[in-house]
Amino acid sequence: MQLQDKRRIAILSAYALALHGFEALLPSPIPWLRLGLANIITLTALILFGFRTAFTITLIRVVLGSLFAGTFLGPSFVLSLGGGICGTCAMGAMLGISRKFFGPVGLSLIGALFHNGAQLFLAYWIFIQRIEAVIFITPVIMLLGTLTGFINGIVSDILIKNLLKKEPDSLHNVAQA
């Protein structure tokens, strides 16, 4: 890993952490609903710098974010980690299959879907163990995840286009790789 990669990961992780902390401050009609703003950074990093960068950022964000919030190794940490890893891997796999088929919005939707899927599975497996409760809540979470994933995807799309426009030299090679 080159020095430039490390610096990039550090800066992007800081952005992701800031968004992660910021969205916890936003008032929400449903306590467990999160916008997943940090996924904007994960997705942007994935498309511009590749899977390893995005995955590292996700791990750093989940671990440090839970340390700041005081939930490290707690139930919500397990769900957060599982969702983060699964979502990032799903987006990375989809991007690996085809760079043309899905744009940032589609990738974000896939990420949100797998993130929520992993969390529901973990919640059922470890905590709730009542299948009817999980089945009941799944479509609701899917709808919310699709809406937030859609918005995050649009923001990522704008961010990536602006970054490529402003810094075409330093980013162009990476994005094509």
Place this chain on the structure above:
Amino acid sequence: MTLADRALFTVLIIASFAGMFYTREALSQGTEVIIEVSGKPVFTASLDLDRDVPIEGAHGRAGVEIRDGKVRMKEAPCDNHICMKQGWITRGTIVCLPNSIVVIAGGGVKKDVDAITG
């Protein structure tokens, strides 16, 4: 946004609405009766099975009657008998506050929050 993005978004929205509709249909026929005393479930049965259930409450014996898919508080050892006046129900709850008895009908699924994720 590519065409596939739009298609995926549409499919997910439709699927989640369909899922919500379907689960509500499938789970709303909750024909269970749960009787709780002081917050602890002491009796669970199907609404389809006609029977009288004696329940030992905080102030003595109460009687819950299940008949024709409905449930009522038949007798209760309290003064105001609010629970008995509520009559037959198929969904919802009958609460006998002095006796700490709660009869929950048509339940099955509680939308509890078990954890907040981050």
